[in-house]
Amino acid sequence: MHYLKILSIAATAHLLLSHGAARAAEIRIIDGDRFVMPDGEVVRIENIKTPSIDSGADCFAERETGEKTIARVKQLFAECPPVLDRLYRDRRGRTEARVEVCGKDLGEVLINEGLAIFRDAPNDWCTLSPQ
Numbered sequence: 178m179h180y181l182k183i184l185s186i187a188a189t190a191h192l193l194l195s196h197g198a199a200r201a202a203e204i205r206i207i208d209g210d211r212f213v214m215p216d217g218e219v220v221r222i223e224n225i226k227t228p229s230i231d232s233g234a235d236c237f238a239e240r241e242t243g244e245k246t247i248a249r250v251k252q253l254f255a256e257c258p259p260v261l262d263r264l265y266r267d268r269r270g271r272t273e274a275r276v277e278v279c280g281k282d283l284g285e286v287l288i289n290e291g292l293a294i295f296r297d298a299p300n301d302w303c304t305l306s307p308q
Contacts, residue, residue: 209246219271223264225284225293228302239302246292253278
């Protein structure tokens with residue numbers, strides 16, 4: 178009987194990890210609003226934009242804020258595994274998802290910290306500065 182309970186608990190834990198949460202060490206951060214799950218699934222945080230860090234950045238301030246955003250996402254993922262509410266696949270095949278860390282919406286956390294903006298808002302990272 179105890180063996181069956183242990184199997185049930187293990188199956189539930191596996192289900193949670195494969196369908197929502199993953200360990201931070203297994204997740205590759207692309208930029209502040211995109212990351213790759215251990216199984217290769219590319220996830221984009223729904224409804225936010227973050228600064229570019231590569232050649233798409235318009236200025237040093239944008240790249241710098243982008244790097245801060247990545248560091249913050251890594252920190253939050255290390256504190257609590259992300260839990261995904263998968264919504265749909267975008268035209269590029271990425272999973273659009275609401276992402277929760279430590280019981281909080283990751284997009285809202287990044288917006289409140291000045292590291293992201295709402296996706297439909299105009300962005301000028303070269304004049305905006307994080308709080």
